[in-house]
Amino acid sequence: MKRRRDSRVIISSVLMVWLGLGLLQPIHHVEAEGDASAESLITEDVREGRYSRYIEGTESEHYSGAPIIIDDVSALNSEQQDTYEGEPVIFIDQDQTGTLTVDVPETAYYIIGFEYKIKGENVLPTQLSMTVNGETPFYEMQNLIFEHGWKNPEEIPLDKYGNEIIPQPMKYEDWQMKYVIDSSYRTSLPLMVKLERGNNDLALTISEGNLLIKSVEISSQIEVPSYERGTVTGDAFIEVEAANELDLRNNSAIRANSSYNVNLIPYSSDKRVLNHIDPDSFKTPGDTIHYKVEVEEAGFYHLGLNYQQDAKADFPVFMNIQINGEFPHELLKDYPFFYQNNYQHVSLVDDADELLTVYLEEGVNDVSFQISIAPIKSALEEIEKLTREIQALSLELTNLVGPDVDRFRDIDVNDYIPGVFELMTDWADRMNNLYEEMKSYNPSSGEVGAFSGLRVAEEQLRSLIANPRELAQRKGELATGTNSVTAYLGNLMQEMNNNGMGIDRFYFYQEDVEIPQSASWFEKTWGSIKRFVNTFGEQDYDVSNTDDENLQVWVNRPRQYVEIMQRLIDETFTSETGVKVDLSMMPDQNKLILANAAGEAPDVALGVNYALPFEIGIRGALEDLSQLEGYEDVASDFAPGMLVPATIQGGVYALPDTMNFWVMFYREDILSEMGLPIPNTISDVRSYLPELQRLGMNFFYPTAGMPGMKIFAGTMPLIYQSGGQLYGETIHKTELNSNQAIEGVRLLTEMFTIYNVPYDVPSFYQQFRDGSIPIGISDYYMYNLILNAAPEIKNVWDIALIPGIENESGDIERWSTGGAESNIMFKDTGKIDDAWAFMKWWANADTQVAFGNTLQTTYGPEYMWNTANLSAYQELPWKHDHKQVILDQAEWIAEVPRVPGSYLLERELSNAYNAIVLDGENLRTAIDLASKRVNRETERKLEEFGFMVDGVIVEPYPNPELSIRD
Incomplete structure (x- = not known):
């Protein structure tokens, strides 16, 4: 019916x-x-709030008069007036609103520019919103960004093998001018705003960073000249190496890189030389690079590039090309660079497919390239x-x-x-x-x-x-x-936000010169042969290419990390202590046990999985760090719960390196429109579920993202939050079947069996983006992904402490795991003092901040260093509000102990979860069975390691678990 x-x-x-x-x-x-x-x-x-709707049909109202330049900011009547280096400025700090009063001669649409600088050491761009006379004119005004300028040092640094390495960018300290523009750079021209005749209030609210304003410019829209072909005569040829002559960029992550490619200059078959702009770094709309080009004779020139564009198959990447801050003509606005999977020389052409012309002034010209997506807006x-x-x-x-x-x-x-x-x-x-x-x-x-x-x-x-x-x-x-x-x-x-452009060089040339050509087949073949032969020699950062007199440190991280670490070591640790360090990239962390057995273990290993130190330490192969001088000071910078997995018989055999924090992610837009406050407890979450599910939405709990075995990160938190522990005073018997632990398992499994939370979510990331699961608990990796790979929900999501359980005192317990990677020292090192000095130096807050800042400024925002040092964490270039949430949650980190038999506890807890949730088994029956199996395996492992003989305890094994009940 x-x-x-x-x-x-x-x-x-x-x-x-x-x-x-x-x-x-x-x-x-x-x-x-x-x-x-x-x-x-x-x-x-x-969606009437978009700029495209706002500006539509307003052409007759656009301002066409002379620019209005306000050099004396004291005339802006702002309460944020200040002085900087003896000059009057407007200074707006984070979470502040600065109002500027500007006077315009007529009611019209204007563009607004600010001469600005960002104060302090923060490397993130300043984010702000802007209102005009108390109102937000259009959607794009809710999120504006003002970037730092970045320059390279004058000399390219070399590593100890003679390879060029990516230099650490330096902040550009001069004032910059920027017009208000869409932060997503979907337009190539500034945004226009309607101002009324007379005084208008411009209110800038800073959500991240700060802003110093030296002057304000209000003017008509930038006009792009139509193209008129010029006459090119002469034999001038001006070549610019994109990697080595980069002058300024607006994103620190835009970087040069090396490639063994004979089509690039410079080229070496045996050393790494920086010879192109890395397309993995020069890809985001708005990314801009500047070059100073010396021109001996003014005149018209052709323009060519040797570039690679393999980001978009069968489709161009667009770039804005400006000379001295202006478009020479309309053809260089959003110029298309078509797909090329290898570097090729291409000269720019006009609509008639004839060589395009550009006029250059005599002297130094500023030439800039900017990634654009305006044509596909x-x-x-x-x-x-x-x-x-x-x-x-x-x-x-x-x-x-x-x-x-x-x-x-x-x-x-x-x-x-x-x-x-x-x-x-x-x-x-x-x-x-x-x-x-x-x-x-x-x-x-x-x-x-x-x-x-x-x-x-x-x-x-x-x-x-x-x-x-x-x-x-x-x-x-x-x-x-x-x-x-x-x-x-x-x-x-x-x-569409990935518009990677690799640029080897560009050149301006005139008629009577021969332009560069791609390498011949013979040159490519000969280069490949030489490169192949060189692979049989000693390799950089390899365990075979070291000096036994130096401290040997194996690192379980990619080359980008190792290069920065080696540079920091050479510049600070070695220069201060005289101790030389050889870093080697670890081929496989699981071979550390074999290397130790063969007498080939390093002195120190960095970045190993946090569970591995127990497996090596229980066999007597690691040094007890808690017995070394200064240990207490070092350990005080970590959450106490992070030391638990490496605690064996009261000794501590590893220092935490990184932290995999867990927080609650939520779509701020969805919850606010539904009238739901941020849930504080699991009970709050349960009360929200009927409303969420009525609308086809749901909540994500971490076990839903764990195919197969549910690891401790998913199964432990509710047990601890319920007052449960996994072991008693010793590990001889598990307390998994205690009333508190069973209550925790009940709360966990009922989320799925009674409250219909999905037990299998292939991609929380995807469903968080599309809104079908607008709230859930996840970790650092999800945070990095959402922050850097979900532009469509930018500024409409946030994080909060994970929902917990209110205890008898009225406090909400929010226990979670946090282990990621750890650092260890092998017991048979002959350099224990040097090794410990190195480990203390690496764990130090100053070193961690320097490494985190260098990593992120050099390689981009996705290279976030999730240090385990909480003092250092406060200084890293992460969003201010998010850092505070993460630090607050870190106080609730209580890692699960790694002890003989704990691997089976993790597996049996997972099996019990699956039996209850998927098979409908009785909870107590499943937990009792799991407890018996765990106790049996624990006894077997205690026998193996000599703590038990013929079923009799000869040496108690104390439980290193944090006491949740205290």
Whole structure:
């Protein structure tokens, strides 16, 4: 029987945020008998706050007069007036709002520029929002960024093997001018703002960093001259090496790199030389690099580049090219650089495919290249719009049939949402049209690999349309999971932000010169042969290429980390102590036990898995660090619970290196629109679940992201939060079957058996992005991923302490794990004093801050150093508010002890969880069985290591576990 509904809006304003950052186009219910078209199901786009809508049709109101330059900021009537280096400035610090009053001659649309500098040592760009006369003119004004400038040192540093290494960038200390522009750089020109005649209040609110303002410029929009071909004569040739002559960039992570490629200059077959701008670093819209180009004679020139662009198959990467801060003409705005999977020399051409001309002044010219996505702005907005509409339909289907649908239930969705398949057909057609539009950038090919996700999404929609009675059962293919239509669209949006451009060199040249050519087949072959022969020699940072007189340190990290570590060691530790250190990249940390048995172990090993020190230490191969001078001072910088896994018989055999913190992630936009405060306890989470699930959403608990075995990080927290322990005073018997531990397991398993939290989530990252799981508990790796690989939800998510359990005193216990990597010293080192001095130096807060800052400024924001040193953590270049949450959660770290038999405790706890949640087994039965198996294995291991003989304890093994009950 058909179900009738009154016509009503089913996506309320409360849910608009969930379905697209508060900017959804709601779907409306219609009566089953109604004859609704796709247009009647989708209301007018409510994303009116976008700049494109704001500026549309305002051309006649654009200001065209002379620039208004305010050099004396005291005239701005701001309460944030200050002085800096003897000059009047406006200074706005973090979490402050500074209001500037500007006077303009007429009511019109203007661009606004600030001459600015960022104060202090923070390496993150300053983030702020801006209002005009108390209102936010458009969406983009909610998130503006002002970047640092970065320069390289004059000399390229060498490692001890004679290889050039990436230099640490230095802050540019001069004032910079920047106009207000979209932080996502979807426009190549500044944003225009309507100001009223007379005084206008510009309020800047800093959310990250600070800003010094020296002057303000208010002017007309930048005009880009039309292209007029110039006459090129002469024989001048000006070549610039992109890697070695880089002058200034706005992102510290933009860096030179080395490649054994004969097409690049300089080139060496046996040494690493920096010879190109790394495309993995020069890729984000807005990334800008500057060069100083010396020109002997003014005139017109052609422009060529030797570049590689393999980020977008069958599609160009666009760059803005400016000379002395201006576009020479319109063709250098958003110029397309087509796909090339190897470096090739290409000269820029005009629309007639003739060599493009550029005028250069005599003397020094500033030449800049900036990554742009402005030409595909409308495509990106269309993809966002499609995503919002599809998410809206997905929600309505969930409301209609529930989260799970019986596959034998026959539901004709069209009876309940008339016109739904016409709507879906319209979506598929729009995707097809968009794909065809993108093909115009590559007319020679019938495909556009960069937009293949769009084609896959379209085909999936058409598959659903072709099987209308399967739509209810297959609704997850619309907007839930890693293979849904919206997942493909979301991944496409992410890929559009990857515009990697590798540049070896560029050159300006005139008619009567021969430009460089790519290497010949013979040159490439000969270069490959020489490189192959060199691989048989000694390799850098290899255990075979060391000096036995030096301290031997093996490092379980990639080369980028090792190079920075070696440089820090040479510049500080060795210069201060005289102790020379050889770093070697560890081929396999599990071979440390074998290396020790063979007498080939290093003095120190860094970055090993936090569980490994027990396996080596219990066999007597490690030094007890707690007996060494200064240990207490070193240990005081770590969360006490981080030392537990390396504690053996009261001794401590490792120092924590990094910390894998756990926090709660939540979509701020969704929870606020639903009227749900941040949950503080597990009880709060349970109370939220019915409302979340009614709307097709849910909560993520870490065990859902652990296929197979559920490790301690997922199973332990609720046990500890319930007052349970895994062992008693000794480890001889587990306390897994104590009342408190059983209560913790009950709370854990009931999340899935009673409260319907999903027990298997292949990608919390994906479902957090699409909003189907807007809240959950996860770790550092998720934090890094969301922060750096989810641009579509930037500024609408946050983190909080994990929800815990209120104890009898009214305090909320939030215990979690935190172990990641550790550092160890081998017992047979003949250099114990030097080794301990090195370990103390490396663990020191100053060293950790220096390493973390260098790593992140050199390689980018995704290279976040999650140090275990809490004192150092406060100084690292992470978001201020997030650091405080992480530090607060670190106080609740209580790692599980690693003791004889604990590996089976982890496995049996996982088995019990699976038996209860998946097989419906009785909780006490499962836990009792697990406890018996654990106790049996513990006795066997105690016998193996000599703590028990013939079933009799000869030496008690004390439990190193933190006492949760104290």
